[in-house]
Amino acid sequence: MIDLRDQMERRSPEEMVKQLEDFDLDLKFSAGIWFFAPGGGRFHDRYVEDLPMEERLALAADLADYGLAGLEAHYPNEVNEGNIDLFRDLEKSTGIRLITIVPNLFYDSQFEFGALSSPIPEVRKAAIERTKTTLELNREMGTDFAIVWPGIDGYENPFGIDFIAARDRFASGLAEAMDAVPGVRVAEEPKPYEPRGKIIYGTTPEGILMSQKVESMLKAEENVKLMADGHSLVGLNPEVGHVLMGFEDLPYAFSLVMEYGKLAHTHWNSQPLGNYDQDLDVGVIGPEQTEAALYVLKMHGYRGYFGIDINPERIPVTQALKNCMDALRAANDRVNSLDHEKVIGSTSNPSKNRGWLEAYLIRARADDPGSLPPLPDFQ
Numbered sequence: 001m002i003d004l005r006d007q008m009e010r011r012s013p014e015e016m017v018k019q020l021e022d023f024d025l026d027l028k029f030s031a032g033i034w035f036f037a038p039g040g041g042r043f044h045d046r047y048v049e050d051l052p053m054e055e056r057l058a059l060a061a062d063l064a065d066y067g068l069a070g071l072e073a074h075y076p077n078e079v080n081e082g083n084i085d086l087f088r089d090l091e092k093s094t095g096i097r098l099i100t101i102v103p104n105l106f107y108d109s110q111f112e113f114g115a116l117s118s119p120i121p122e123v124r125k126a127a128i129e130r131t132k133t134t135l136e137l138n139r140e141m142g143t144d145f146a147i148v149w150p151g152i153d154g155y156e157n158p159f160g161i162d163f164i165a166a167r168d169r170f171a172s173g174l175a176e177a178m179d180a181v182p183g184v185r186v187a188e189e190p191k192p193y194e195p196r197g198k199i200i201y202g203t204t205p206e207g208i209l210m211s212q213k214v215e216s217m218l219k220a221e222e223n224v225k226l227m228a229d230g231h232s233l234v235g236l237n238p239e240v241g242h243v244l245m246g247f248e249d250l251p252y253a254f255s256l257v258m259e260y261g262k263l264a265h266t267h268w269n270s271q272p273l274g275n276y277d278q279d280l281d282v283g284v285i286g287p288e289q290t291e292a293a294l295y296v297l298k299m300h301g302y303r304g305y306f307g308i309d310i311n312p313e314r315i316p317v318t319q320a321l322k323n324c325m326d327a328l329r330a331a332n333d334r335v336n337s338l339d340h341e342k343v344i345g346s347t348s349n350p351s352k353n354r355g356w357l358e359a360y361l362i363r364a365r366a367d368d369p370g371s372l373p374p375l376p377d378f379q
Contacts, residue, residue, distance in 0.1 A: 154196030
């Protein structure tokens with residue numbers, strides 16, 4: 001159980017400056033194996049040939065020296081009992097480990113009307129059993145967590161739906177699976193919409209409420225003991241694109257999850273506010289949000305992986321992953337180069353330095369800050 005409890009620590013401005021000066025983010029990169037050969041969409045055919053898992057893993061292996069350290073895969077379509085040794089062999093030869101196995105609860109036609117929240121008893125039971133099997137495989141492989149995405153759990157027409165019952169079915173179904181395989185952390189991934197018109201538990205605050213609800217239902221002795229020791233068994237895996245689809249502010253959303261010690265993992269890409277889920281390379285849109293989010297993670301001591309979740313339809317996947325890793329490295333370098341004492345001083349005493357931080361960041365992002373007029377005096 002990776003310890004997330006120090007995310008909840010509160011710091012004075014002076015302590016925060018020390019944290020920022022002493023703590024460096026460890027940019028460990030992971031990637032979802034699903035986008036190594038992206039398929040088509042609603043409006044176009046696939047642009048690249050599908051690849052068998054052996055070839056996808058070979059592409060991943062070539063990126064080990066560039067910084068790829070982890071892989072993420074869905075059960076049973078990407079990783080299963082028949083090919084799990086391929087992932088073991090990859091870890092032995094390259095050090096790239098499987099950090100999460102995700103139950104595929106959204107694609108099968110049986111989940112047309114929902115999976116864990118389905119009102120159809122036999123369908124919901126199938127979703128619970130798949131979640132149990134996936135958690136068992138996570139435990140067997142020693143992964144860090146199991147992402148759960150309620151992508152098909154939602155609705156289009158809101159009239160007459162018993163929303164509370166749907167949320168109860170989802171939460172109790174997840175709790176049942178977790179108690180059947182105790183000691184495995186789950187990381188829910190909120191998304192406000194797509195493929196459903198509205199997905200339940202789709203925003204960051206809803207994800208936190210869901211995590212607390214599920215934890216209140218857990219009864220297995222091992223789970224109860226871990227929670228008594230202050231560990232979150234249900235955390236979150238916020239994705240940059242999903243947060244922005246919901247018109248949330250990215251650094252605020254990350255800080256909210258860490259406030260409760262629940263930031264188990266992060267998924268990175270870029271996305272315009274609202275719109276469909278574009279899964280663009282990191283930094284293509286809104287690089288300032290990327291920097292602000294990294295700064296929040298640095299402020300509160302995030303130690304997890306930086307998962308790349310993109311849809312590189314028109315760029316070779318290896319180049320797209322390199323671009324994303326480099327974009328995060330460059331943003332992290334800019335964050336580390338800042339004068340943390342003045343940044344925190346300007347935000348903790350805003351009346352004394354009106355506009356100073358904005359002027360400072362303009363110069364920090366400039367190729368030649370010396371060509372700009374000097375900064376205003378810092379009070």
